[in-house]
Structure formats: structure tokens, C-alpha cells
Amino acid sequence: xxxxxxxxxxxxxxxxxxxxxxxxxxxxxxxxxxxxxxxxxxxxxxxxxxxxxxxxxxxxxxxxxxxxxxxxxxxxxxxxxxxxxxxxxxxxxxxxxxxxxxxxxxxxxxxxxxxxxxxxxxxxxxxxxxxxxxxxxxxxxxxxxxxxxxxxxxxxxxxxxxxxxxxxxxxxxxxxxxxxxxxxxxxxxxxxxxxxxxxxxxxxxxxxxxxxxxxxxxxxxxxxxxxxxxxxxxxxxxxxxxxxxxxxxxxxxxxxxxxxxxxxxxxxxxxxxxxxxxxxxxxxxxxxxxxxxxxxxxxxxxxxxxxxxxxxxxxxxxxxxxxxxxxxxxxxxxxxxxxxxxxxxxxxxxxxxxxxxxxxxxxxxxxxxxxxxxxxxxxxxxxxxxxxxxxxxxxxxxxxxxxxxxxxxxxxxxxxxxxxxxxxxxxxxxxxxxxxxxxxxxxxxxxxxxxxxxxxxxxxxxxxxxxxxxxxxxxxxxxxxxxxxxxxxxxxxxxxxxxxxxxxxxxxxxxxxxxxxxxxxxxxxxxxxxxxxxxxxxxxxxxxxxxxxxxxxxxxxxxxxxxxxxxxxxxxxxxxxxxxxxxxxxxxxxxxxxxxxxxxxx
Ligand code: DGT
Ligand code: MG
Numbered sequence: 001x002x003x004x005x006x007x008x009x010x011x012x013x014x015x016x017x018x019x020x021x022x023x024x025x026x027x028x029x030x031x032x033x034x035x036x037x038x039x040x041x042x043x044x045x046x047x048x049x050x051x052x053x054x055x056x057x058x059x060x061x062x063x064x065x066x067x068x069x070x071x072x073x074x075x076x077x078x079x080x081x082x083x084x085x086x087x088x089x090x091x092x093x094x095x096x097x098x099x100x101x102x103x104x105x106x107x108x109x110x111x112x113x114x115x116x117x118x119x120x121x122x123x124x125x126x127x128x129x130x131x132x133x134x135x136x137x138x139x140x141x142x143x144x145x146x147x148x149x150x151x152x153x154x155x156x157x158x159x160x161x162x163x164x165x166x167x168x169x170x171x172x173x174x175x176x177x178x179x180x181x182x183x184x185x186x187x188x189x190x191x192x193x194x195x196x197x198x199x200x201x202x203x204x205x206x207x208x209x210x211x212x213x214x215x216x217x218x219x220x221x222x223x224x225x226x227x228x229x230x231x232x233x234x235x236x237x238x239x240x241x242x243x244x245x246x247x248x249x250x251x252x253x254x255x256x257x258x259x260x261x262x263x264x265x266x267x268x269x270x271x272x273x274x275x276x277x278x279x280x281x282x283x284x285x286x287x288x289x290x291x292x293x294x295x296x297x298x299x300x301x302x303x304x305x306x307x308x309x310x311x312x313x314x315x316x317x318x319x320x321x322x323x324x325x326x327x328x329x330x331x332x333x334x335x336x337x338x339x340x341x342x343x344x345x346x347x348x349x350x351x352x353x354x355x356x357x358x359x360x361x362x363x364x365x366x367x368x369x370x371x372x373x374x375x376x377x378x379x380x381x382x383x384x385x386x387x388x389x390x391x392x393x394x395x396x397x398x399x400x401x402x403x404x405x406x407x408x409x410x411x412x413x414x415x416x417x418x419x420x421x422x423x424x425x426x427x428x429x430x431x432x433x434x435x436x437x438x439x440x441x442x443x444x445x446x447x448x449x450x451x452x453x454x455x456x457x458x459x460x461x462x463x464x465x466x467x468x469x470x471x472x473x474x475x476x477x478x479x480x481x482x483x484x485x486x487x488x489x490x491x492x493x494x495x496x497x498x499x500x501x502x503x504x505x506x507x508x509x510x511x512x513x514x515x516x517x518x519x520x521x522x523x524x525x526x527x528x529x530x531x532x533x534x535x536x537x538x539x540x541x542x543x544x545x546x547x548x549x550x551x552x553x554x555x556x557x558x559x560x561x562x563x564x565x566x567x568x569x570x571x572x573x574x575x576x577x578x579x580x581x582x583x584x585x586x587x588x589x590x591x592x593x594x595x596x597x598x599x600x601x602x
Contacts, residue, residue, distance in 0.1 A: 003329065007111060008103065018154040022093075025159075032082060037294070037296035038296070060074065096154075096155060104151035115143070133216030135335070137211055141208070142208065145208075149325030156317070157318075159314065174304070175284075181305070193312070204327055206251055207324075210248040214248050221241065266312075269309065278298060278302075341366075345425050345426060349429070351418055354381070354383070355545040356404060356515065359378055360413035374396045374399055374410075374569070382545075385561065389550075390551070390562055401519055404515070417430065417433065433513060435507075437501075444490075447488065448483075455510030456510050468506045470505075470509055498526070501523070505521055517548075518548040523550075560575070572585065
């Protein structure tokens with residue numbers, strides 16, 4: 001909660017102004033029954049005789065001078081007065097709501113922005129740990145809860161106690177015995193609140209968890225819609241969704257069931273109190289002369305009782321909102337308080353002959369046990385060299401290259417770029433040096449040109465076209481009517497697998513990186529397109545260090561050096577010819593691919 005107040009500080013003016021305005025509104029509301037009393041007692045019952053009411057006689061004397069007034073005169077005067085008070089109260093109310101909304105939305109906006117920035121700075125392992133669904137809920141639903149809470153706080157913090165105390169005082173000024181009625185009603189209300197809130201609050205924190213779960217399922221199903229359809233798993237996934245949905249519904253129902261007790265109890269207590277007031281008032285009018293008890297007083301008393309009890313209801317709502325917000329604050333705090341495990345250094349510019357080196361590197365995914373995914377990795381990749389990595393699926397190729405842009409940090413050993421340990425690099429500068437074409441192409445909704453400019457924001461049209469040409473993407477881009485302005489659907493769904501891969505390669509090339517990492521980036525291309533791409537890369541990217549992962553020997557055999565990776569370690573390393581002679585593993589791969597149609601010779 002401390003954090004919320006810290007955020008609220010920025011909106012201190014609005015946060016103070018809002019409760020002050022609320023005082024005006026409450027004050028107006030508290031005045032109304034008093035004015036009403038004059039209308040009923042002097043205007044209607046006494047036919048315009050205001051002598052029985054101090055308020056009535058004072059106001060009439062000021063407005064019309066001494067004398068007698070007609071019944072209508074009193075009714076209209078006080079009617080207009082009531083209207084004026086309502087308007088003033090309404091004005092204060094609107095202004096208060098406006099200030100409260102502005103302050104709370106501001107807090108929400110800042111919170112969301114900070115949480116978002118934090119999520120972006122976290123490493124992959126940390127976001128994985130939170131899960132995407134949970135992060136989305138935290139940034140949307142939880143922040144909304146906090147916004148509602150702040151708004152409630154600014155409006156109700158003053159309103160409820162003022163109504164409660166003001167109402168009680170006004171009630172006492174009408175007649176002391178009415179106060180006693182309230183004193184009997186209050187313990188009943190307090191008991192109920194204790195019972196209801198005590199049971200409901202713990203459930204509120206559970207609701208958020210259930211919502212997380214639902215979000216996770218929805219997210220997975222929406223992104224995996226194609227697979228679900230392909231495997232005809234709609235029923236299975238529907239059931240999974242249904243389970244999460246039902247769980248959320250049941251928890252909500254449970255809490256609402258408890259809260260449902262509140263309203264009837266409040267109504268019963270309120271009506272009992274009203275009956276008591278009418279009874280006591282009526283009895284006084286009949287039996288005790290000279291107490292000043294009138295029908296108008298009784299009416300005013302009823303209004304005040306309603307206001308006092310309603311204020312208790314508001315307190316309950318406030319507690320409800322606080323308990324929900326507490327759970328949300330804790331969840332948002334968890335995000336804000338997470339320190340990124342990958343900490344940026346400050347080296348920004350380096351030059352060196354050895355582009356990438358790894359010495360005695362071993363790596364294990366965080367929070368996993370057993371054999372490390374990579375071990376005893378020693379490589380030195382020279383500047384401008386084309387270094388290929390080949391190996392069986394699951395052997396650790398992707399994991400190895402993930403260490404270069406620091407998606408993960410090596411568990412042991414050291415990774416250097418230009419001779420500088422990567423931990424010393426400014427993260428932004430480090431990643432700026434590298435262009436990474438992932439094994440799974442990720443494109444974003446937008447035009448082709450926009451997607452390619454991801455590589456370099458200020459790339460000229462010429463640069464974009466050239467990159468597309470090298471990546472062999474130009475042909476298919478130009479086949480669209482809009483060319484580079486053709487729109488790509490979310491995640492690149494409107495492109496074929498091979499088109500996506502070429503787009504990803506072009507996006508990387510636009511950056512003109514010092515180090516280009518291609519993780520199985522040509523797997524979906526036919527052999528002739530891949531050949532053309534390799535040739536273009538060779539001529540156009542002189543001086544760029546290329547690290548390419550591939551499954552096919554044909555893709556790597558032209559590389560300067562090829563590393564054969566097996567079970568997380570580099571078995572052999574050398575040129576195609578060298579490996580054919582000296583590496584059994586490489587020969588095995590070679591002969592197996594030869595058998596499958598001689599693709600090696602392509
Ligand atoms: P591929 O792409 O199928 O040819 O295989 P590689 O060689 O790229 O394999 P890689 O590096 O993705 O996976 C090596 C091992 O590491 C494999 O047993 C799965 C495991 N692994 C991969 N990614 C993660 C991850 O994000 N978290 C955990 N805990 N394990 C992972
Ligand atoms: Mg891989």
C-alpha cells in the first residue's frame with residue numbers, strides 16, 4: 001500500500017482537493033432534511049406559521065422581513081432553497097468525482113507504465129516464471145482494481161465518516177431519543193460487518209489467482225487455435241477452459257453469497273429503526289406536550305437514519321475494495337520488485353579480431369537439475385568468419401547461440417565479444433551489434449516495410465529493398481499488390497513458413513549487424529532458394545560474422561568452419577572436408593542425408 005501512496009504523491013493536489021469537495025457535497029446532503037422539516041411543519045401543517053421553527057423564521061425574516069407568510073410562500077421558498085442546495089451539492093459531487101477519477105487514472109497509468117517497463121527489462125526466464133497470462137492480468141485487471149480502490153478512497157474516505165458522524169449529530173439535535181435508536185441498531189450492523197468481511201476478504205485474493213489461470217488457458221488456446229483445430233482438440237480445450245471458468249465463477253458466487261447477506265440485514269435494521277423512530281415520535285406527539293416533536297421532525301429523522309446506515313454500507317464497500325486492492329497491489333508489487341537477473345554493464349563500443357569466444361562454458365536452464373544443456377564449450381569465432389553449427393535436434397544449438405545476446409547467462413565459463421566479457425556490455429549496445437533470426441519466426445501485425453524497419457528504425461527504402469533482395473524475399477513481396485506496404489496479419493499469419501523466414505532474415509539484414517545469428521533460419525526454404533540466399537549472403541555480407549545453425553549439411557558445407565555439436569558439447573570443429581575425414585558424427589550425418597536423395601550435392 002505504501003507504494004500506492006507513493007504513486008499518489010504526484011497527484012497530491014487532486015488527492016487533497018477531491019475529499020475537500022466531498023465535504024461540500026455531504027454538507028449539502030445533510031442540510032436537505034432540515035429544510036424539508038420546515039416545509040412539512042410550517043408550510044403544510046401550520047399553514048405558513050414559521051414561529052415553531054427557528055430555521056424557518058430566520059430565513060423568512062431575512063428574505064421577506066417581519067410579518068406573516070402564506071403557506072405557499074413558505075413551501076416555495078424552502079422548495080427553491082432545497083433545489084439550490086441540491087445543485088450546489090451536485091456541483092461539488094461532480095467536481096469531486098472528476099478529481100478522484102483523474103488522480104486514480106493517473107496512478108493507474110503510471111503503475112501500468114512502470115510495470116510494463118519492468119516486464120520488458122526482465123529476462124526470459126523471469127517472464128516465463130510469472131507466465132504470460134499472469135503478467136497480462138497483473139497489468140490490466142490488477143491495475144484496474146487499484147484504480148477503483150484509489151477512486152473509492154478519495155471519495156469515500158471522507159464521505160462515509162462524515163455522513164456517519166454528521167447524520168448522528170443531526171439526529172441527536174432533532175431528538176435525543178432518536179440517538180438511542182441508532183445506538184441499538186449500530187451493534188447489529190457492526191456484528192454483521194465483522195461476520196461478512198471476515199469471510200469475504202480471504203476469498204477476494206483467490207479470485208485473482210483464478211483469473212490468472214483463466215487468462216493462461218484463453219491465451220494458450222487463442223494462440224494455438226490452429227493446432228487445436230488440427231488435432232480436433234476443441235472439446236478437450238473447451239473442457240479445460242470450462243474448468244477454469246467454472247472455478248472462477250464458483251469463487252465469485254461464493255463471495256457474492258456471503259455479501260448477499262448484507263443487503264437484507266441492512267434493510268431489516270433500517271426499517272426496524274424507522275419504525276422505532278415513528279413509534280417514539282408518534283408517542284411523544286400524543287403523550288408528551290412541548291417536546292417540539294412534529295411530523296416534519298420524524299421525516300427528517302428517517303432520512304438521517306437512512307444516511308447513517310447507508311454510510312455503514314459504504315464502509316463495507318470500501319473494505320471490499322481495499323481487500324481486493326490489497327491482493328492486486330501485492331501482485332503488481334511482485335512485478336515491480338523483481339530485479340532483472342540480466343544486469344546491463346556500461347561498455348558500448350569495442351573492436352577486436354575475435355568476434356565471439358566462449359571458454360569453458362557450461363549452461364543449465366534456470367531451475368532445472370540434472371545434466372547441463374551445454375558443457376565444456378570452447379570456441380573462437382573470428383571477425384568476418386562464417387561459423388556453422390550442426391547437430392541433432394535437442395543437442396543444444398539454440399541454447400548455445402542464446403548465450404551470445406545474453407538471453408541467458410552462462411552457468412559457468414565466460415562468453416566474450418570482441419574480447420570483452422558480455423556481462424560488461426551495455427545490454428542495448430550488445431544487442432545492437434547482433435541480429436538474431438530465431439528458429440521460430442516472429443512477425444508483428446503491420447506492413448512489410450514496418451516489419452523490416454524493426455531491424456533499423458531509420459532504414460531508407462533502398463536499404464529495405466536491398467535487405468529483401470539478399471534475403472530472397474523481394475520476389476514474393478513484389479507479388480503483393482501493395483508491395484512493401486502489404487499488410488501482414490498478427491504473428492505473420494498471412495505468410496507461408498518460408499516467406500516468414502525470409503522476412504525475418506531481411507529484418508536482420510536491414511540492421512547491418514556485426515554479428516548475424518541464423519538459427520535454423522532456412523529450414524523452410526527449398527534448396528534452390530536457400531542456395532541463392534547463401535550465395536547472396538556471401539557476397540553482400542563481407543566483414544559480417546555469421547553464425548548459422550542448420551540441420552542439413554548442404555546448408556553448412558560452404559561455411560569457413562563447422563562445429564558438430566552432440567549432447568551439449570562440441571565434438572569436432574573444422575571445414576567440411578576436414579570433418580568428412582576426421583569426424584565420425586559428421587560423416588554419419590552426411591551419409592544419412594546422402595541416402596535421402598543426395599541433397600548434400602545441391
Ligand atoms: P533443435 O532446435 O530441435 O534442432 O534443437 P536445439 O539443438 O536447438 O536444442 P535446444 O538448445 O533448443 O535444446 C537443448 C535442450 O534444452 C533440450 O533438451 C531442451 C532444453 N530446453 C530448450 N529450451 C529450454 C527452455 O527454455 N527451458 C528449459 N528448461 N529447457 C529448455
Ligand atoms: Mg533449436
